[in-house]
Amino acid sequence: MKLLIIGSMAYDTVKTPFGERERVLGGSASYSSLAAAFFAPVALMAVVGEDFAAEDRELFRERGIDCSGLLTVPGGKTFHWQGEYGYDLNEAKTLRTDLNVLGTFDPEVPDALRDTPYLFLANLDPKAQMKVLDQVRLPRVVAADTMNYWIEHRREDLAELLPRIHILIINEAETRQLSGEYNLVKAGLKILEWGPKMLIVKRGEYGVLKITRDSVFATPAYPLDSVFDPTGAGDTFAGGFAGYLAQADDLSESTVRQAIVMGSVMASFNVEAFSLDRLKTLTKEEIGGRFRAFRELTDFS
Ligand code: AMP
Numbered sequence: 022m023k024l025l026i027i028g029s030m031a032y033d034t035v036k037t038p039f040g041e042r043e044r045v046l047g048g049s050a051s052y053s054s055l056a057a058a059f060f061a062p063v064a065l066m067a068v069v070g071e072d073f074a075a076e077d078r079e080l081f082r083e084r085g086i087d088c089s090g091l092l093t094v095p096g097g098k099t100f101h102w103q104g105e106y107g108y109d110l111n112e113a114k115t116l117r118t119d120l121n122v123l124g125t126f127d128p129e130v131p132d133a134l135r136d137t138p139y140l141f142l143a144n145l146d147p148k149a150q151m152k153v154l155d156q157v158r159l160p161r162v163v164a165a166d167t168m169n170y171w172i173e174h175r176r177e178d179l180a181e182l183l184p185r186i187h188i189l190i191i192n193e194a195e196t197r198q199l200s201g202e203y204n205l206v207k208a209g210l211k212i213l214e215w216g217p218k219m220l221i222v223k224r225g226e227y228g229v230l231k232i233t234r235d236s237v238f239a240t241p242a243y244p245l246d247s248v249f250d251p252t253g254a255g256d257t258f259a260g261g262f263a264g265y266l267a268q269a270d271d272l273s274e275s276t277v278r279q280a281i282v283m284g285s286v287m288a289s290f291n292v293e294a295f296s297l298d299r300l301k302t303l304t305k306e307e308i309g310g311r312f313r314a315f316r317e318l319t320d321f322s
Contacts (some may be wrong), residue, residue, distance in 0.1 A: 022161075024267040025134055026054045026260070027066040027090075027153045028143025029123055030073070034103040035295065037110065039249045045296035046077050047102065049143035049166065052256035055300045056287040057141070057264030058084045059308060064134050066090035066153065068126045070097035080301065089131045097122040110251045110292075111225030112194070118170060130156040139267035142186070143256060144168050147178040154185055162272065164188035164263050166255065172198050184216035190259045192223040205230060206237060221262070221281065223255050229281050236274075240281055243289035243315055250295040254288040257300065261287030286311045 028050030034043045050067040057063045064087035069078075071093065081088055103117035126149050136158055142150040142165035150165060163186045167179060172195060179199070183189065189212065193205065200208035209220045209232030222230040226248075228241040262284030269276045286308060293299045 022138045022267045022270045023062045023064060024057055024139040024141060024263055025064045025066065025090075025130075025137035025153075025157065026050055026057060026141045026143055026263070027128060027150065028053060028141075028145050028166075028256070029100050029102075030067040030069050030091075031100045031102050032072075033252060033296070034101070034117075035250060035252050036105045037250050038106070038108055040295065042250075042295045044101070046080075047252060047296060048100065049145065049253075049256045051081075051297060052253035052291065052300070053141060053143045053260030053263070054081065054086055055084060055297055056257045056260030056284075056291070057267070058086050059287070059303075059305065060261070060264035060283070061139070061267035063087065063264065064090060064137060066092075066128055066130065066134075068092045068094060068097075068100075068122045068128075070094055070099040070122045073099050080297070087134070090128070090134060092126075092128075094122040104252065106251060110248060111227075113252070115170070128152050128156075138162070138270075139263065140164070141259060141263040142166065142182075143259065144171075147171055147175050147182045151178070151182055151185070154182075161270075162187055162266065164190055164259070164266075166190045166259055167195065167199075168192075169195055169198055180215065183212070186217050188219045188221060189217040190221040190223065190255075190262070192225070192255055193227075196220070196222050206232065209237075210234070219277070223258055225251065225254070229258070229285060231277065231281060238274075238278060238281070240278075240285060240315075241319065242285055243311065243318065245289060245293065248292045251292050252295075253297070254292050257291040258284040258288040260284075282315050283308075283312060286315060 031048035033047030
């Protein structure tokens with residue numbers, strides 16, 4: 022099944038204890054669509070400025086990603102995010118957010134994409150996320166992400182969005198910030214009361230927690246000996262997760278669990294290099310190998 026992803030496309034300036042990169046390709050839509058395209062046909066919606074490089078655009082086209090919804094604003098500048106990580110790689114410190122063309126993004130879903138059955142609303146202004154939801158007819162599954170920036174500045178819009186989605190995928194700090202609860206299970210149950218049927222909490226190197234009204238499922242993250250840049254790990258997780266679900270077209274407990282592990286596999290590759298560099302060289306064989314290694318990692322039968 023086809024998956025429509027809307028989110029940010031960015032140039033990121035990132036510093037980690039292992040190096041720094043200036044104005045490299047990033048953004049929630051970039052990471053998630055590249056990850057999802059390993060599993061399902063993907064259409065991408067985002068906005069960029071005239072400074073967006075042709076080779077960056079080509080990266081998505083050559084993966085067969087439908088870019089008919091990628092808007093270029095003449096004379097505009099691409100969204101720029103600057104962040105820094107200390108040795109605790111689970112927490113990004115945002116130093117600068119230049120919304121640029123993202124500030125006035127008013128997404129218009131191309132006619133041919135209005136019946137797309139799977140929708141992933143990657144991290145973006147919740148108003149823009151809802152605008153997409155308004156235009157897609159009866160999507161089968163809607164998953165969404167958000168971040169501290171929107172929880173702080175657009176809480177009311179988020180409250181409107183939550184009843185309209187099935188799966189919310191956010192990180193641990195965002196779960197606490199959104200709910201006002203420290204305990205993650207309590208926080209999760211509170212958020213579920215506001216609409217979503219399922220909450221997926223990304224916990225960085227500690228893995229993932231899935232919370233529904235009547236069950237909790239947890240996986241570790243894949244233990245790596247080389248982590249360079251955690252930027253985009255959450256988006257890559259969500260892209261792998263949503264792509265796997267769209268491919269399976271099934272929301273059974275076992276498929277959702279497999280999708281969570283596949284998302285974790287994709288995220289584990291992404292953090293091995295800066296920007297989208299690792300996703301660019303990644304192969305299906307490597308993905309399959311790590312998925313099997315993940316099974317062994319958690320097998321105690
Ligand atoms: P994460 O998966 O959480 O590490 O997401 C990192 C990506 O989020 C970076 O590539 C940024 O370009 C993007 N990003 C940062 N702030 C925002 C924002 N306010 N809205 C949309 N995307 C953002």
